[in-house]
Amino acid sequence: MIRIFTVLAAAISLTACGGNPDFAEGGDIVTIHGQIGTVDRGPLNAELEPLFRAYGIEFDAACVMPFASLADMEQRTIRVAYPQGSETRSFSGPLLRDVLSIAEPQGGTLTVTALDGYQRDIPLSMVMEHDVILAIRMEGDALNIGGFGPAMIVWPRDTDEALADTDDSDWVWGVFSIEVRN
Template sequence: MFKSVRVALAAIAAGLVFFSVPVSASEVILTVDGKIASPQPVDMSIADLEALEHKTVVTKTPWHKGDTTFEGVLLADLIDHLGARGETLSVAALNNYYSEIPVDDLRRFGVILAYKQDGAYMPVSDKGPLFVVYPFDAHAELLNEVYYARSAWQVRSITVE
C-alpha cells in the first residue's frame, strides 16, 4: 500500500514539475497550419517567435491582479510572416479549449501572442507557454466576455481559416 502511495506521489510531483518548468528555447511549442504559404504545418519554438519583432502590452486582465506586463509577438506580424490568407484564427490550447479570433481583431487592437509575463517566460502552470492577450485597458469595447473568451492561454496550435 505504501509503495503505491509513493508511486502516486512521485507521478504527481513529476506532473507538477512538467507544468511549472518553462520550455526550452528550441522546443516546438506552436504549430500553425491552414491557409498559410507553407503546404505543411509550421512548427515554432520560443526562439522562432523571439526572432520576430516583439511587442509589450501592459494591461489588466480578469485573470490577474493589477497591471500585468506581457511580451510577445503581434499576431498580425506572425500571420504575415507565415503568409496567411484567412479571415479567422482557430486557436487550440493544451487543455483542448478552442477560441476563434477574427483576423480583423489582430490589426485593429494589436493582439499579441505573449510568451513572457512580467519579464519571465510563462510556464504551463501559469497560462504558458503562449497566451493570446488583447490590450484590454486600451479599448473599452474589449471589456466583455466576447474578447475574454478569445484570450486563450496554454496555446498549442493556430489554424488559419
C-alpha cells in the same frame, strides 16, 4: 480524458526537467496550419504528436514557431488586468499579426487551441486591426506550461477603446495550435 491529462502531465514534466525557462533548446511551441501560404514542416504524425491527435487536429503541412523565433521578433509589451478585474500585469511578445504574416494566412478565421482543449474562433480581421500580442513572457519571465504558457493571446483592452468592454473569452492561454480557415 485520462489520455489528455497523461499527455499534459508528460509535457509538464519534460518542461520542468529541462531547466531552461526560455525553451531555447526546445521544439516548436506554436504550430500554425490550415489555409496558409508558407510551410516549413510536413504532415502531422499522429503517433508522435498525441496532443494534436487528442484534440482532433489534423494537417498536411504547417508553419512552426519555436520559442527562440518568437523571442527574436520585435517584442511589444501590454500592461493589462488579466483576468479581467484582477491586478495589472505586464505581458510581452510579438504582435500576433506579425507572427501570422510569416505563415501568410489565406483564410478569415483563426481557431486557436490551448493545452487544456479550450478552442476559440477569432476573426483574423480583429487580430489585424488591433495590437494583439502572442505573449511569451509575463513580468519578464517566460510563460511556462502549467501557467499561461507556452504562449498566450493578450488583447490591449486597457489602451484600445474599441476593446475596453471585451471579456476574457478571446484571451487564450496555453496556446499551441492556430488553424487558419474560412
